Amino acid sequence: MNNEHTTDSELNTLAHSDHRNGSFPWMDKSLPERERAEKLLAAMTLEQKIAQLHGAMETINIYALPSADEINAMSSEEQEQLMAQIQVQRHVKGIEELGIPRFRITNGPVGVGMGDGHPSPPATALPMSIALAAGFDPELARKYGDIIGSETATLGQHVLEGPGVCLHRTPIAGRNFEYFSEDPYLSGVMGVEVTKAIQNHNVIAMGKHYVVNDQEYERFRTSVEVDEHVLRELYLLPFEMLVKDADIAAMMSAYNRVRGIYATENRYILNDILRDEWGFKGYVQSDFWSCRSCAASLSAGMDHEMPDAKWCNETNVKNALEDTSLEIQTVNRALVRRFTQMFRFGQFERPYKPGVIDAKEHGAISRKIGSETAVLLKNEGGILPLDPKAYRSIVIIGQSEFVDDACNGGGGSSKVTPLYTVPPVEGMQDVLNGLGSSALVSKVTVAKDLSNLEEARSAANEADLVILMAGLVASEGADLPSPNMLNNQNSMLEELLKVNPHTVLVMKSSSPVLMPWITKAPAVLEAWNQGTEDGHVVADLLFGVVNPSGKVPTTYAASENDLLYSGHPDRYPGTDEGNGFPVIRYSEGLNMGYRWFQSQGIQPLFPFGFGLSYTSFELSGFSVTPAQTDGKTPIMVKVTVTNKGKMAGAEVVQVYLGIPVTGQPPKRLVGIHKVFLEQEQSREVTITIDPSATNHPMSVWDYCERDFVVKAGEYTVYLGTSSEDTAFKAKVVVV
Incomplete structure (x- = not known):
């Protein structure tokens, strides 16, 4: 079979014969995984190889897709139709005659998100990654990763795109909810444990977004300029930990340019650092449409284009091979890297038999994780925990995202379709009943334009206890306009916090926000975007079933003027330096996050690591x-x-x-x-x-x-x- 004179037709005949006899040599599990991958490559035609270099989605013009603002303005039905166009094609086509399975990919990292299949299968909606980091506990990260890995395997998927270990350089970055924290060590420690737990289920974990994809603004165009020691000591560090401590199987290359070169074409970061220095043995997948070339990307070290064949298609690859801008050994290298990981986790042998997730068991674990990650920011006079039997009437007040249903936050490709949810009113009533309380819980949903604020004020005045809920649900694809909460929520809180002295504020954020009303709030609990068990988690914490133990994973600033980009558009959102694209300069150096506040002598509202x-x-x-x-x-x-x-x-x-x-x-x-x-x-x-x-x-x-x-x-x-x-x-x- 390895005879160099064997024709493509003969190879296919041999492959079919092997399939009939059940004797593919690459299916010999006694051989090393890489050797198995090499034997498989030897049996493949050029066309088969090219078909395995990319995803199977029909190529679309990404620039014709709606913007994040336009998507947010769509109806839920329109959003579902748009997402269905993408989610049904998160795979690489199998090659039956070679025994290559359909390679199924699902998004993470906050649960099993948009996966291969239509509709995308439901899963446990876990608390956001930023919430997990607030737990400051590697054991929680193992439990978190175990749920994700288990559910990915149960749903028949091969890859989970996560964890995300970019850093929270600014509080307005749209994907902070997918990342852990502003600190590279904390992010790395949590990411390592999540990765190990996912891969224990024979699922490929994929670290992302490699590297310095710390903002969504112009993510397809921006170039990040960063000094080498800053890149190494901060932004690369958690990725290095994933490689060396977790033996992660895959990396996802970012959208942005790094020092003028697109991350998918950047040999220095994809090969020199990742492979030569760190010893990475896995494969590199492009973020969706982050690939910008065929020969340049593959030669630099990108191994797999997703979700389509915009660049690594048959025409481009064959032309590049003919003009020698691409070598066949480079194509082989890319496929061997991925096939080796598939063999490592037994994915060729595993039949596609989706099972049923134990929603109840995983929900209980999610509830425990959530209760240990909430951060008690303020508790004036020890108002918390609340006495469940001290109130007859309790009203929950806030805007729809935070009071009508469980806050399953995080827009974009990582959003999880939950198996079930526990809304705030139902969850609180359930916990109170379990504690022997006869209190009745109601709610008032405040309009985004605050047009019914008087109704909310009246309800707050009449209730024995007021639970205000506010926060932020960020999304992939766009950064926030400022660290302030959206839809006039600051004004809402200013008005409602002064109505009833028995008022507690629950924040449900996906990134730290400004709190200009903080002196008026006697108690503030940051519960984050909790997902499935939102209603239970919040009530458990407020009524003392669980003692909060979370810590701030990213500094809360007292003012936007205190942030590193204030007065520095070169730091964010970047400036056009004459090349036609924005350049963001990390000129603050190592002084990012709590290091920025301490180096500048700025007192934060709530410092990194703080929690009552x-x-x-x-x-x-x-x-x-x-x-x-x-x-x-x-x-x-x-x-x-x-x-x-x-x-x-x-x-x-x-x-x-x-x-x-x-x-x-x-x-x-x-x-x-x-x-x-x-x-x-x-x-x-x-x-x-x-x-x-x-x-x-x-x-x-x-x-x-x-x-x-x-x-x-x-x-x-x-x-x-x-x-x-x-x-x-x-x-x-x-x-």
């Missing part, structure tokens, strides 16, 4: 050893955490490091540990700072060495419960 509890904790017995090191020996940080309050709860111990190198921010997060304690219980926590870890906790990028290097000097180890509250510190000298 219904109980109180005491930290004691802090120690750091050794006090002097060669820069290779792990550093042990210990502290004892005691629950001094009246109920069980959880605290997150956070370790930050001050790096003694000019240009470094005051602190960088290098370790977290979430500890659950009963009343009066104590536990010693140990966090290890390992210089050899993939997050390079003590290192900086050295331009001369072209590597991460631990520099000599005096390092400061900070320990506390937020980026601002680090009451304990010690010095470690690296010699």
Whole structure:
């Protein structure tokens, strides 16, 4: 079969013979996966190879698609018709005579989203990725990824496009809900656990969007200019962790240009860094329509075009092979990379037999995840938790997205069609009944133009307890106009917060928002976009069934003027520097997120890592050893955490490091540990700072060495419960 003189016709005859006899040599599971892939390639005609380089959707003009604003203005029926045009074709056609299965791809990363099939199958709508990050708990990430991986496998899909580990450089980025946080270490830790859990179900996980796709504005055109040490220490870091710590099987290449070159054509990031430096063995898929060429993209290291064959079609590939701008070895390389991962996870052998998701079990896990990720931002006078038996009438007030149904947020291709939902009123009534309360829950839906605000004000005045709900549901395809909530919600809250002293505010956000009314709100709970179990999760938290333990994963600014792009259009949304496309310059360098606020001496509204509890904790017995090191020996940080309050709860111990190198921010997060304690219980926590870890906790990028290097000097180890509250510190000298 490997005879170089064998014709395409003879290869097909041999393949058919193998299929009939059940003896494809590439189906021998005793062989290494890559060898199996190579044997398969040897049996393929050029036309078959080309057919496997791309998705099977009928090519469309992406520039003719409606904008995000136009899509939002459509009716739900019109949106469904538009999305059906895309979702039914999320696959690569199989080749029966070679035993190659239809390769089915579903979107993530907040649940099994738009997948191969029409209609896209329903699944568990999980809390947003930003909510998961607020849990500050790798164990939660494992449970989260386990649900996604299990449901992807159950629905017969081969690939889950997620996790997303781009960073929250600005709070207005449209896909912040799909990403974890502003910190590369936290994003990487959570992404690694999600990836491992997904791939435990023999599903390919796909890290995205590689790289610096930190905004939606002009995402098909924008070029990001970023210094090498900034790229390495911040934006590439969580991707590096996915490769080295999770052995991720695939990466998705981003839409944007990186230093003037499209990410799908950028050999430096796709090959030199990803493969040569990090040792990535998987394959690279384009984001949908991010591929901009045939020969250039494949040669640079993109291996698979989705969702169609706009570029990697038979005409283009054959022409490129003929004029030698593309080599057949490059085509083979791309396919071997993908087939190797398919063999790795047994996807050639697995028949397509979609099963039934255990909605009840997965919903219960989603409820637990959600309750451990909500952040208690304010609790003046200990108004929370609420006494379930102290009220006869409770009214929930807010705009439709937040009070009429479960807040299954996040627009665009990652949106999940939920198996079921628990709306706010029904969920709260259910929890109250379970607690023996006779309170009756009602709601008032406030119009987006606030035309019925008087009705809401009257209902708030008459109720024993008012639960205001507000927030933000962002979407792929467009950034927000500002960090303010949409549809006059700030005005709504200004009016309603002063009506009834027994008022609590529940935020349902997909990214941090400005809170100009914060001094008027006695209690604020950030519940995020919760998905399926929204109504239960919020009620569990408000009435003390669960003690909130989430922490802020991305800083809340007090004013838009405090953000890094304020007064700097070159930083965002970018400027045309004469090339005809926007250029965004990350000129703030390493000072992004909490590092920006600390380096500029700006006090945030709520800092990174902050979160209150219904109980109180005491930290004691802090120690750091050794006090002097060669820069290779792990550093042990210990502290004892005691629950001094009246109920069980959880605290997150956070370790930050001050790096003694000019240009470094005051602190960088290098370790977290979430500890659950009963009343009066104590536990010693140990966090290890390992210089050899993939997050390079003590290192900086050295331009001369072209590597991460631990520099000599005096390092400061900070320990506390937020980026601002680090009451304990010690010095470690690296010699």
